[in-house]
Amino acid sequence: MSDLLCFDGGSSNLIGTTSKNVLDFDDDSSKKNDSMKDIFSIGKQTLPINRLTALPKTPTDMKVDASLIHEAGSLFLQLEITNNSPLTMTNFQMQFNKNVFGLVPGQLNIDAIPPNKRWGALLPVGLIPPEITTPVSSRLEVAIANSTQQIYFYILEMPISLLMKEQSQLDIANCANLWNSLPNTMSKEYKGSGLQLKLQKLSTFILVASKKVNDKELLMYTIKFLNNIDVMLEITSTSKGYKILAKCIDKQYLSFIFKFLDGLFN
Structure with a gap:
């Protein structure tokens, strides 16, 4: 689990520089693919637009609220994390699954969240060369890990309007x-x-x-x-x-x- 969400060895403070899937730490690729389909499968369920939705297998000792916003020409994740557990949480990491738009999260610079406390920030969302073989979708699959040694899974139904570029100059x-x-x-x-x-x-x-x-x-x-x-x-x-x-x-x-x-x- 220590390799989960690692950004080039974990040494970079820059916006995420990898697009590995959230379950790439599983050495058994067949098991990994089955696990991902099971975890992120929501069938025909309708998700709220631009509100992070926890998946059924996600632990409840941490609550995460998030939405994608556009500010000053850049994308950010408006993020709030609440620690509902009796233990202090540290070592936070976040990763987006491979996506056709190449979206990657900035690093979660959280020292610690004590029990029953909240942390919030605007997290930069960067762009890397996209996974062109990935199906076109507005659903962003998200995984968060922390010192509890658990993985928290979410889906964000992104507004399509935020997936388009602002164009100031055009030929x-x-x-x-x-x-x-x-x-x-x-x-x-x-x-x-x-x-x-x-x-x-x-x-x-x-x-x-x-x-x-x-x-x-x-x-x-x-x-x-x-x-x-x-x-x-x-x-x-x-x-x-x-x-x-x-x-x-x-x-x-x-x-x-x-x-x-x-x-x-x-």
Whole structure:
């Protein structure tokens, strides 16, 4: 267990520099994979958005509340840990499972949490080269260890909006080439109005073209995820709302972006 969550030998004070799975300390890989599926399996359970959820096998002597926030151009985990045990807890370590966005936690600089006391901080969340073979998901699997020699397992259902990059500079001239190069498409129609106004408030959706086609307004947007995957949208107004065509190099992101758009119309 001493190797759990180790960041390059445990000597670095920088944001996590590894994306090993939380159960990589298990030498039996078949047992490891079965254990992970069992521990992180939640079936069709709906999780609250942006609130850390403890999994059934997680001990209850430590309570952890956490949510992902964007502040001053960076991601942070707003974190609070409560020690519900009669013993002082030390030697805290946290790790995220391999994820397609390359998210890694900063080091938990906690000296100790006495019994029935709380500790809180904004923990930096860094980015490393992502695991491109990992399924696209907004669910972040989290493990925390401490001096009790127990492992605490959680899932964070991340807001999709926080997984997109803010884009201040953009080569609009290249967007036509990008649109033509993206092989996978998906379309969906929505009823409603005011979509353009909603998108104007988002620094992650960049309007790159606007024109009238057969008396219908056509808008084109570009989005970039934290792992530099581009998605482009063509939005056409209809008599009842909008028709949206999305294009991406990886088709997994198409259903992902429509999940976000669904939320704008709900």
